[in-house]
Amino acid sequence: MGNIKILWVDDEIDLLKPHILFLEKKNYDVTTCNSGQEAIDIIEEQSFDIVFLDENMPGLTGLETLSEIKNKRESVPVVMITKSEEEYIMEEAIGSKIADYLIKPVNPNQILLSLKKTLDNSRLVSQKTTSSYQQEFRKIAMDMSMVNSFEEWAELYQKLIYWEMELENIEDASMFEILESQKAEANNQFCKFVDRNYEDWFEGHDSPVMSHNLFKKKVLPELNKEQPTLFVVIDNLRFDQWKAFEPHMNAYYKKTAETPYYSILPTATQYARNAIFSGLMPSEMKKKHPNYWLDDTDEGGKNQYEAEFLEAQLRRLKLDLKWEYHKITNLKNGKKLAENFKSQKDNDLTVVVYNFVDMLSHSKTEMEVIKELASNDKAYRSLTESWFKNSPLLDMIQQAQQMGFKLIVTTDHGTINVKNPSKVIGDKNTSLNLRYKTGRSLTYEEKEVIAYKDPRSVHLPSINMSSSFIFAKSDFFFAYPNNYNHYVSYFRNTYQHGGVSLEEMIIPFAVLEPR
Known part of the structure; x- marks a missing residue:
């Protein structure tokens, strides 16, 4: 460990001699003092990696000393040690951003564990994550050679995302490279699987839920007159981005179901999103709604009739609902809907299509600054998470929770x-x-x-x-x-x-x- 420097502050420091000898044997460098004021003087002159601080001392209390230490050395971790189990002391200390909280009497191993937890946390987590992924790597490699159903592919992909997000926080770049190559191999195998099976999915064979039957199979069973539903389609949202968004909803919503589904081909907005709202495949849309469908080579916006497509689908499904459709393509629109969201309270169904992520991926192509900010999947995920945390969409979700809305979140396709x-x-x-x-x-x-x-x-x-x-x-x-x-x-x-x-x-x- 070498020179990890500890300052231990306790008015009965002599009683802690065995603990200090134990730590010195483990190669820690321990400085001791008897009072809060002495600790503050020492902290001004020397820097320490960690401070152990007794809460109950004559003169300056532990909490007062903590406050002074944080003023002088904000980033130094402080472990509070106290005889008292009183809740207010615990809350005060935690509110002052202590690193750990120990109740006396403490034994040397508790101290050691606290040190490792506080100072070695990221290294230990890295080691654990790396070794866990190394074990899982072999399993994923074996699974990949045998995966042969749409359910197994969805499961394998979610596993890869899980490890990608676990490994992104560790220092070991070689592990990340292994994962990247594993993802590339998975994609090669997945393309072969789609090539073999995609046509059959339309022949009534075993097939996944896809864009054109998502509404009927997944959204419809969730709708009822007793509780309003907010149905949010975030354009161009990958599974890993959803996983980054999800924790920010946890304060307001609890997830009751999460099921991956498959975008139709082409995985492009005019095909996949129109398919969601119409409940039809593109060739059927063109046939049944020639006035709403535009081919690739036709002039004009290709997603201008989603509300009309949805209206036709609701009629076909004989659903008598009070509903509204909103498409958000810029911040001004988003803020306006968030400010007036209470007007949705009497709807059975409120549909919001949110276009930000799609705009971001297009601007990455065109703007150097976005290329810089979203240079890889980790950065792209982080950028979309940052947007979501500060977006009118999260504001709407908070309001929807207060108004008792059920929430459904999905997308039309991902991006690579x-x-x-x-x-x-x-x-x-x-x-x-x-x-x-x-x-x-x-x-x-x-x-x-x-x-x-x-x-x-x-x-x-x-x-x-x-x-x-x-x-x-x-x-x-x-x-x-x-x-x-x-x-x-x-x-x-x-x-x-x-x-x-x-x-x-x-x-x-x-x-x-x-x-």
């Missing part, structure tokens, strides 16, 4: 950090998305895409007779051969969606009840 270009050639009517393309006579690298020559097989609309759809696998993104290098350097390491990956397809759906 793209790394590898994949060359594609198409005519001038080919769609522009970087993760999927639809058009005639597309030329592409077969091993880097999932292709559907007949879009009808996956319930997608054909722009013309010979249109096909291709979807980028894993972290590939499509680039045209002309001006190739400029295009590749501009889009590499940006967040894109529309293709096939765990991050884009396996997404959160959570039901929460007010606390």
Whole structure:
């Protein structure tokens, strides 16, 4: 351990000689004193790694000494030691940000444990996390070779996210690299799984809940006239971002259900979100609601009729509900709805589509400062968490809890950090998305895409007779051969969606009840 410096303050310090000898044998450097005033004088002249402080001393009390120590050395951890179990002393001490609280008589091992807990915490947690992941790594690797159902893939992906978030706080970069390579391998296997099974999911075979039946299968059973429901769709929200948001809701809501569901292909807003609200696949939307559906190559906003799609779905499901739909695309809109949220109290269903995360991923492509702030998944997660903590959306959720609303949180699709270009050639009517393309006579690298020559097989609309759809696998993104290098350097390491990956397809759906 070497020179960890301890200041121990106690008016009966002589009685603690055995404890001090014990610590010195363990290589700790212990300075002692008998009073609060003496401690404050010593602290002014020397720096210590930790202070053990008796609460009950003549002259300055422990709490008064604590306050002075914190004024002079704010970051030094202080462990309060007291004979008293009175609650107010405990609360005062904890409120003053003590590191630990021990009740006399203390034995040497308690002191040692407190030292390790306080000073070694991050190192010990790192070691424990690393060794736990090393054990789990082998299990995940074995699971990956055998996973063969949509439920198992959702489970495996959640496991990878769990470890990603555990490992992000430790110093060991090599562990993180191992996890990254494991995620990349998982994505390769997942793409093969989707390629083999996706078409069958529409034939009534064993299939996951997907965008087009999410409302009917998952939202509808939660709706009732006795309790209003706030249904929030956060555009472009990955599962790991949801996990970062969740703790900030815990003071207001408790989760009663969390089930991942699958975004349809393309994992893009105009397809997946319209599918949620219409309860239809894109080819059916185009057929039943030609006035609401726009193809990729048509001019105009592709998500302008979500409220109309929802109205048609509610009619089809014969639901007699009082409902409102709100789409938030900027801070001003968000604040306005938060300020007037009480007006939603008589609704059975309030739907809020929130677009911030999508705007963030697009601005990462276009703005250097966002590229800097969201340079990897950890930073991107942190940035979205910071937004959520300070957003009008959290304000609405707090108000919804006070008004007794049930809360449902979901998204339309996720997003992936793209790394590898994949060359594609198409005519001038080919769609522009970087993760999927639809058009005639597309030329592409077969091993880097999932292709559907007949879009009808996956319930997608054909722009013309010979249109096909291709979807980028894993972290590939499509680039045209002309001006190739400029295009590749501009889009590499940006967040894109529309293709096939765990991050884009396996997404959160959570039901929460007010606390």
